[in-house]
Amino acid sequence: MKFIKTSIPDIILCKPTVLNDARGYFFETFRKDELEHFLAEKIDFCQDNESKSVKGVLRGLHYQLPPFAQTKMVRVIKGSVLDIAVDIRKSSPTFGKYVAIELSEENKYQLFIPPGFAHGYVVLSEEAIFSYKVDNYYDKASERGILFSDDFLQIDWEFPLNEIIISEKDKVQPTIQNADLFQ
Numbered sequence: 001m002k003f004i005k006t007s008i009p010d011i012i013l014c015k016p017t018v019l020n021d022a023r024g025y026f027f028e029t030f031r032k033d034e035l036e037h038f039l040a041e042k043i044d045f046c047q048d049n050e051s052k053s054v055k056g057v058l059r060g061l062h063y064q065l066p067p068f069a070q071t072k073m074v075r076v077i078k079g080s081v082l083d084i085a086v087d088i089r090k091s092s093p094t095f096g097k098y099v100a101i102e103l104s105e106e107n108k109y110q111l112f113i114p115p116g117f118a119h120g121y122v123v124l125s126e127e128a129i130f131s132y133k134v135d136n137y138y139d140k141a142s143e144r145g146i147l148f149s150d151d152f153l154q155i156d157w158e159f160p161l162n163e164i165i166i167s168e169k170d171k172v173q174p175t176i177q178n179a180d181l182f183q
């Protein structure tokens, strides 16, 4: 696995080594030792999630507040998504900035997203299966969101916003100005 810092250095792009042969392919999807070595810190993922969505579904922007804040390691098993991580740490020099990376069945890229970021994605393919690890359990009471179309963030979702499919919850998320953020 290759680890590459993105324009927001705490967000890490992870590129696996895919081993192809006449049968198909094999690759290690996660190596705790390699990731901890790159980060120089311990990682303790405790929950795996999977969601399937059709083209145009936008899930996000979500995060959990401390003490249930989550580190996420996200990837796409089928199809492709534009994955977005927004820096919501008020003291960060990149506050309000975001990383946008296409994650796909083809590129097999993963994104490492620590606490302090709101996360979301929009499905670009006909269907996408999204799979991710988190290092803190789901806690509904500490779950928060930010409106995907927030004027301050000006996120380019690279998808026509009049065609997205979104949950009722995500239609009414607060703007970043009104959201509970990280220090």
Ligand SMILES: Cc1cn([C@H]2C[C@H](O)[C@@H](COP(=O)(O)OP(=O)(O)O[C@H]3O[C@H](C)C(=O)[C@H](O)[C@H]3O)O2)c(=O)[nH]c1=O
Pocket: 049, 051, 059, 060, 062, 063, 119, 120, 121, 137, 138, 167
């Ligand atoms: C996240 C989560 C949800 N749920 C339940 C709650 C609902 O009954 C149902 C769907 O939840 P929701 O609509 O919040 O699912 P997504 O919109 O995919 O939310 C996720 O989307 C963005 C992209 C994220 O980064 C978060 O991990 C997560 O918030 O699953 C659980 O039981 N456990 C969980 O860990």
